[in-house]
Each structure stands twice: as C-alpha cells, then as structure tokens.
Amino acid sequence: MTPEPDVLRRLRHDGDGSISAIGRLHERLIEAASSHDLLDVAYRVLDTPVGPLLLAATPAGLVRIAFTDQGHDAVLDDLARRVSPRVLHAPSRLDPAARQLHEYFSGRRRRFDLPLDLQLAHGFRRLVLDWLTDLDYGSTASYAAVAAAIGKPKAVRAVGTACATNPVPVVVPCHRVVRSDGGAGGYVGGLETKHVLLALEAGARP
Amino acid sequence: MAPRGGASPTGVRGTPIVSLPPFEAVVVEHGPVVLRVCRAVVGPHDADDVWSETFLAALGAYPRLAPDSNVRGWLATIAHRKGIDWIRSRNRAPLAVARVPDHPGPTAEPALRDDALWRAVAALPTKQRGAVLYHYVADLPYAEVGQLIGSSEAAARRAASDGLRTLRSTVNRERP
Structure with missing residues (x-):
C-alpha cells in the first residue's frame, strides 16, 4: 500500500524553525563542550585588509592563522588530523585574537599579546x-x-x-x-x- | 613481515590515510535530522536537551570513531539511547508530547506545530516508532534500522510500513 504522501511530507518537514533551532543549539553545544574540556580547536574567520583570515585556537592558545589562498577548509581538515577532530566554529573564543589583529591592521598595535600554541612547529x-x-x-x-x-x-x-x-x-x-x-x-x-x-x-x- | 593486527592503515608520516572531518561539519550536516529524531523520541519540548546531550556525547567519543563509519547512523544510535535515558530519568512514558500546549504561541517554530502527527508518532509501538523515525526521518537503510531497533532488516521494513499506516489512519481520524 502506498503511504499517505501528506504524512510522509509532514514527518520530514524541516522548516525555517529547525534551522534557527540548530543555530541556538550550536551555541549551547559550544558552551557545554567548553565546560567539559571538549572544545579542542575553536575557529572563526576574520575579515582583514589582506583578505579573510582563518583563526584557530586550542585551550593553550592561538594554534593556526591561514590566508584564503591556503584553503580554509583544507586547513581545518589538517587541524582535525594533526591536533584533534573536535573542531568547532566558536567565534567568541577568538575574540581577543580578532581584536588585536584588527588593531594591528589599523596601525594601532605594534605587538601581539596572545597565548600561542606552537605545537604544529617542531x-x-x-x-x-x-x-x-x-x-x-x-x-x-x-x-x-x-x-x-x-x-x-x-x-x-x-x-x-x-x-x-x-x-x-x-x-x-x-x-x-x-x-x-x-x-x-x-x-x-x-x-x-x-x-x-x-x-x-x-x-x-x- | 606480519601485518599488525587491528592497526589502521597509516600514511608515510604515520597519520591516518582516511581521517575524520572537523566535528563542525558533522553538526552542520546531521544536526537537523538528529533534532527531528529527538523531537520524535521525547517530544518537542525536551528535544533540545536530548539533542544537546547527544551531540556532547558524540563530540566526546568522536576521535575514536572509525573514519569510514556511517556518522548519521552513529548519531541516531546515540540520540535513541539518550532519548530512552531521558524518558527513564523522568520516569514517564514516551508520550512526552502530551505536554505540548493545545494552542502554540506565535513564536513556536513551524516544525513544532504539527502536534497531531508527532503525538501519533509517540503513540506507536516502540519498534514501529523506531522504524518510522530511523527510516523515514533519519534516512537510514532498513538494515541499519533493524540494528537500532533489534530486528531483522525484513522486520524493520514491515515495522516502518505498519507504523506509517497507523500514522495515516490516526492523523486522518484526528483531522476529519
């Protein structure tokens, strides 16, 4: 017997409400991951005069900055492989780095005061x-x-x-x-x- | 040289040839489907909490997941277990959707407004509910649905079909 198309469609209905729910749930996940020490790599993208920069940090400090030419997705894949696959988009974790880079690019900062995680360089x-x-x-x-x-x-x-x-x-x-x-x-x-x-x-x- | 038992293949520098994508990609790709599964298991009101527990548990276990795994099936399994735990911890039947208000406010999400349908889903026998969810909502093939609900592939197919038939008649009865 052919299933009722209406019921099938309603079962699979995923309107705008679900998308906004995921945005809210994502923020909750960041908070929970952070408090459970599971946010191994946080990242965000920052617009700068030299193009969008990918910024990534571990709990120890800034671990990666990448230019668009390097391929942000490829860099995130590399971080997942070399640091941890627990990589999440968590812009607020990069706020200090973003603020200092903004100051640097506007000529108001001459020295960065950020914890660095140089585990990728040996x-x-x-x-x-x-x-x-x-x-x-x-x-x-x-x-x-x-x-x-x-x-x-x-x-x-x-x-x-x-x-x-x-x-x-x-x-x-x-x-x-x-x-x-x-x-x-x-x-x-x-x-x-x-x-x-x-x-x-x-x-x-x- | 004897092959190393159980070792995963590694590249020239010892890094896995197949690697896990960043967890962010998992959230983006599978988050909405898992939310629908959670809504169906515990009802829309508690679904957010179960979704959060599911993804936090998944994040914790993620580095140990085999890179070629069916990630959606893995998440559905965790959501299924977390949903059952949630229901047990509340010591009440899975008819949690009964708490849905009769008249959702204007801020209610559109996906939450189809109370009649989801109440009917919650009222299905356990295996039929699982089969409907994991096949029609989470898009899992019947073989994997069977593993989740503890049935054969053929039984899972029958359960999904029976469940859908029940849903149709229930929903049509509620909305003459």
Missing part, C-alpha cells in the same frame, strides 16, 4: 618562530641573519622553510624576514600580502 622550525616572536615591529632581518642568530649560520634555506610553514603568520612575524639582497623573498600568504604588511608597519612608524 625542532629547528620552532626555534626560528621563537626567535621571530621577538623581532620588532617595523624592522626586518635577512634569512641569513636569522640563521646566524640561532647558531645555525648554514641553515639559511631551512629558515625559509620555517617561515613558509609558520602556523601563525602575522602574529609570529615571518613577513619581517627578507632576502639579504633587499628582495622580499617569499611569503606564506603571497608576496603581495608580505608587501602590504611591510608597508603597513613602515607607514605606521612614528
């Missing part, structure tokens, strides 16, 4: 990022100078690789590392973005 790459964290706003250093500063003067190319794989660009300022001959070198967010950041920092100098 060994030599981690050493490079630690050193870069103290590289002042508006200044630059050559790849060779960074290599020398951390006691591996021959590891110039490895410094380039460390910059190219920086999990938290902008906040850890790998854009301040340039070529010895004055060229900009490469950048994880594209060369144009590197020029924008360097110009921003040059222009905002007192």
